[in-house]
Amino acid sequence: MINLENKNGGLRQHWLFIVFGFVPLFLLCTGSCNNTPANNKSEKILSEAELEEQRLAKVQENWDLIEDGLHIRTGLKDDEHLQLVIGACTSCHSAKLITQNRATREGWKQMFLWMYETQGLPDLGIHEPKILDYLAEHYAPEEEGRRKNLDMAAVEWYMLEVE
Amino acid sequence: MAKKNNRRRFIKNGVLASLAVTSGVKVVYGANLPEDLDIIGLDGNDAVYPGKSDLMTVLNDRPINMEAPAHLLNDALTPSEYFFVRNNGLPPTDVNIDQWTLTIEGESAQSKKTYTIKELKAKFETVNYNLTLECGGNGRSEFNPPAKGNQWSTGAVGCAKWTGVRLKDVLADVGVKSHAVYIGYYGADTHLSGAADKEPISRGVPIKKAMEAESLIAWSMNDKDLPVLNGYPLRLVIGGYPASCSGKWLERIVIRNQVHDGQKMTGSSYRVPCKPVAPGAKVEEKDMCIIEDMPVKSLITAPKTGATIRKSQRLPISGKAWTSAQSIVKVEYSIDFGMTWQSCKIGGSDNRYAWQKFDASIVFPEEGYYEVWARATDNEGRTQPVILPGWNPKGYLNNACHRIAVRIIA
Structure with missing residues (x-):
């Protein structure tokens, strides 16, 4: 496992260099190569791409950059236990598994028990209550009834061509 | 997103x-x-x-x-690039399809046999079935209180043409003892922690399900090699059950004299309360039962949600419906939040467990915001709820009707 990590780490460095080395070229390409149909959105996509480029560059410059309360590299919410959480959780799985889930403190505790018992998570000892506090505070369930409304903010309205 | x-x-x-x-x-x-x-x-x-x-x-x-x-699932058969991926571990690398072997053994096997893929092709009848695979947790994101795990929306489902041999033919060649209860699979994927002695997942099905004609050991999806992330070079494909029963990167099948007890067969994995519980209830592990049949379900795959049309126009809708029963017998849609339902035209299927197409052409009474809801009914009379079905701790089996947003303008 450790060998594998090292190998990937090496590859990542390498690719990181290539990606950033050619960012200007890519931006040129999106301007000239992206003239596909349905392109009235291209401006929006480009601006998001630029935004992402900026964010990637920021992470490159500062691996642990915090902006608007978010740890830019992992998407985790910032507080005093952030680094503890990154260390304990993301060596085994993606931070996305945290950020997409919601649970009470007891619910998160149950997930820990499951990881202890079946997934080879080492005992977190005195760190466990701190990590649970972090998760329960930042990733708590929201009351939403038996079925939510469709997410209007997520709907991208478009004119449908019909006969 | x-x-x-x-x-x-x-x-x-x-x-x-x-x-x-x-x-x-x-x-x-x-x-x-x-x-x-x-x-x-x-x-x-x-x-x-x-x-x-x-x-x-x-x-x-x-x-x-x-x-x-949902709108990427409009093809009759799901292209591999749009077929969902639910991996539990890390897929094997450096796969050599010519040297890949499948071993069958276990307490209830009369012998132990090992086959190369070439031998499987030569020895047993090659069959093709269109089979729908759906993750048991598809729709989990809607449950409240929330359930842990991947927060699937509606798209952990697909229907492809699978080519392989019947599991029952291979089991018969090995010999199944009369006390056989279950089969379990082992794949070449590795545990996330890197521990070599841990299986990421090792599930299976009752022997009766394994013996169904549509239960396959498959090497091809849509007439091509299996996609790397969907089990290349060999996998089980078992329609009608949670897709986690269809083991990927398949290396070994055990014929068990008990319910298989591999990773994610026990505890609360792929289990729901044996008896209905209130939302948020605590359920003891002994009161959780293994999921077998998946519920009846449907998706509106065209148009993509957010369609806007003029009042003078009709809205064509199209979708897919599937069930673990024999067939879909009815699909209806509603544009008034479930007060009235109209029938869709439904297509047939080549075999059991294949999804069926449905279509309709909708006229809207006036301008405004609408939702199109769809619900399917199978030959056993089961249909889909418009709110969430019974809450369960792990958030499985959400077959609530699919909804898309539509706007009618002057």
Whole structure:
């Protein structure tokens, strides 16, 4: 496992260099190569791409950059236990598994028990209550009834061509 | 979510453009990149997903879990690039299809036999079935109180043409003792922790299910080799049950004299309360039962949600419906939040467990905001609820009717 990590780490460095080395070229390409149909959105996509480029560059410059309360590299919410959480959780799985889930403190505790018992998570000892506090505070369930409304903010309205 | 997808496209395009420069070769698809190549992203975990479309929604990148937005599932058979991925561990690398073997053994096996894929093809009848696979947790994101795990929306489902041999033919060749209860599978994927002695997942099905004609050991999807992320070079395909029963990167099948007790067969994995419980209830493990049949369900796959048309126009809708029973006998739609329902035209299927197409052409009474809801009914009379079905601790089996947003303008 450790060998594998090292190998990937090496590859990542390498690719990181290539990606950033050619960012200007890519931006040129999106301007000239992206003239596909349905392109009235291209401006929006480009601006998001630029935004992402900026964010990637920021992470490159500062691996642990915090902006608007978010740890830019992992998407985790910032507080005093952030680094503890990154260390304990993301060596085994993606931070996305945290950020997409919601649970009470007891619910998160149950997930820990499951990881202890079946997934080879080492005992977190005195760190466990701190990590649970972090998760329960930042990733708590929201009351939403038996079925939510469709997410209007997520709907991208478009004119449908019909006969 | 759209933002994430754009980010991924950006990273991938950037890398591919870079490759084109460094190697002098135009690389069109990420699938052509080496399988084990990791490309760094924002959290250091973003990867190129071999054989999968940029339009897929990535829920998790370690292990890889991705689903298709509903409008990508409009094809009669789901193209491999839009077929969902639910991995529990890390797929094997350096697969040699010519040297790959499948071993069958176990307490209830009369012998132990090992087959190469070539031997499977030579020895047993090759069959083709269109089979729907759906993750047991598809729709989990809607449950409240929330359930842990990948927060699947509606797209952890697909129907493909699978080619292989019948599991029952291979089991018969090995010999099944009369006390056989279950089969369990083992694959070549590895545990996320790196522990060599841990299986990421090892599930199975009752022997009766294994003996169904549509239960396959498959090497091909839509007339091509299996996609790397969907089990290349060999997998089980068992329709009508949670897709986790259809083991990928298949190396070994055990014929058990008890219910298989591999990883994610026990505890609360792929189990629901044996008796209905109130939302948020605590359920003892002994009161949880293994999920077998998946419920009846449907998706509106065209148009994509958000369609706007003029009042003078009709809205054509199309979708897919599937069940673990024999067939879908009715699909209806509603444009008035379930007060009235109208019938859709439904298509047939080549075999059991294949999804069926449905269509309708809708007239709207006036301008405004509408939702189109669809619900399917199978030959056993089961249909889909418009709110969430029974809550369960792990958030399985959500077959609530699918909804899309539509706007009618002057």
